[in-house]
Amino acid sequence: MTNPSMHGAARELLDFIHSSASPFHVVAESAKRLCRAGFRELQLDDSWHLAAGGRYFLSVYGSALFAFAVGKEAPGESGAPLRMAAAHTDFPGFRLKPAAGMTCDGYGTLNIETYGGLILRTWLDRPLSLAGKVVLRGQDAFQPEVRLIDFQKPLLTIPSLAIHMDRDVNKNGALNAQEDMLPLASLLEGNEEEEDFFLAWLAAACGTEKEAILSYDLGAYPHEEGCILGLSDEFISSPRLDNLTSVLACLKGIEDAKPARGLRLIALFDNEEVGSGTKQGAGSAVLPAVLRRIQQEFSDEGDALDRALAQGFLLSVDVAHAVHPAHAAKSDPAIRPKLGAGVVLKQAASQSYAGDAEAIAIVRALAEEHAIPWQRFVNRADSRGGSTLGAIASALLPVRTMDVGAPILAMHSARETMGAADQESLERLLKAFLA
The missing domain is CATH 2.30.250.10 (Aminopeptidase i, Domain 2)
Structure with missing residues (x-):
């Protein structure tokens, strides 16, 4: 059976997707949400004057966005937690x-x-x-x-x-x-x-x-609205689930964040689908630059950011492959994530998904503390699989990182399918992580 909160999260996701037909519109819609939530906009080419307890955002070349909440105790202090979540605003399609x-x-x-x-x-x-x-x-x-x-x-x-x-x-x-x-x-x-x-x-x-x-x-984008479907309304069918499910979850997490100490930040990068190697992609210097500017506002110590990163954590949030009802053999024989069964923790020995044993333990424990359903994903040993921005970003910014996301079917199709309950689970995880 379905529940009202599950449907509320699903409908909010569909509304967000409908308003986000390009990466530029994803950023514009995100900025509107953040303004309503009391965040103040910054500009890359301005001097920043940040305050403890402040909430801020900035767009980067119109298709990437960063938003952060500063703790009431300044993040430059030793031991003040740094928690970050990242997703991407772009999606496969056709460009003119x-x-x-x-x-x-x-x-x-x-x-x-x-x-x-x-x-x-x-x-x-x-x-x-x-x-x-x-x-x-x-x-x-x-x-x-x-x-x-x-x-x-x-x-x-x-x-x-x-x-x-x-x-x-x-x-x-x-x-x-x-x-x-x-x-x-x-x-x-x-x-x-x-x-x-x-x-x-x-x-x-x-x-x-x-x-x-x-x-x-x-x-070009499909001029078709997403919908809830299934005999018990248990699925979402929509364009751009990859990766607007994650973008919205990150936004809802930072909107709720009011940290007592440290810094909470979301990074919504562009160009993940073509390798992230752009000025607004996860493979650029933009996130380190933003973190450095924030840290300089609260600490004169030259190693403050390095110390914060050593204690920090980054969630890389992107969709995962669910087991396919007609092609089950394409999945690992033992680890087979399903639609509607919760957030997926993605692992790969190749490190195409970022993570280590401690990162897995932390996210698993956080999910279990908040009664958030979770499951695992690994590729078949004879399949290369995909990759995410997490491995790219954490190579440039040495911080413990874990890849998570909602499971979907038909990834990179013009229209994808997910479990309606999984959006609520993903949002709950992001809220708990960024609290």
Whole structure:
């Protein structure tokens, strides 16, 4: 049987996902939540004046975000706990190339490239919209105008080839991203085939001239709302569960955090799906820089941050693979996490998931103290599996780290599935960890 709190967490997640159609919108929606919760916004290029007991956030290049709560006793003191949680704002999909409009036989299609390891076939025959940002000519070359855009309507589709023209589609079905996945956008007439029809449309949609648009960063996304499903409403089906489940859990944890001592921080990085090696990714110097600036506000001791990290803990929060009902043999023969059975602690001897014996013990004990259901995940010994930002971030920032997340099915599909109860469990763990 389901319970009201489980459904409340599920519906809040679906609302958050609906408002977060690009990493830029994830950050904008997160900033709105934090402002409502009493956090004060900081800027990277300003001097900071932090106070014990203060609550702050800052966005990094529009697609990453950090938020932190300072203890009533300043975090520069010896033994003051440093607890951090990290997730990522990006998700697999399609990004538009520059000058994206293409024409053929009177059709207008868009030139795209894949972002991350998406399952191509799941994007076929779905209504798609566009979201991201458009950058316009500004007052001078170094001050362009940036507009955040989510069209929130069906604009595109990627039509399948009829089975009559591809009789082996159900046997083979391999797709070429450049040839088979160009979104259909328009029917063209006359001189529309000669001009950049998409740029003309985009300018009109933005209420500006084509010449004013200097660049854009736009992605296609399924224009389909997520839903609760199952005979007992036990599942969530939605785009972008990877990794907005974790983003929301981190936000709810920091919103509740009012530490007596030390520092609580969440880091919502971008570009995890393409390796994290960007200025706003987990593989950059941005988290160490933010921590250094915070620590300098409260301590003049040169080794204060190093001491805090030695006693600190980072939760890397990202989705995990649940055992698949039709492909159970793809999972480990003994350790088989299920939907609805709680938060997953992810382990790998290769350290593609961050963690050690002490980290596992700490998170397990925390979950059990708060009656939060938990389970384990390991890859089959003959499967490489994926990786997370935790191993990358902790290599740059030497702090004990553990990978956890909600189990899902169809990871990297255009639409993924999770257990409705698992979002509440994940949020409870983050609240307990960041308390």
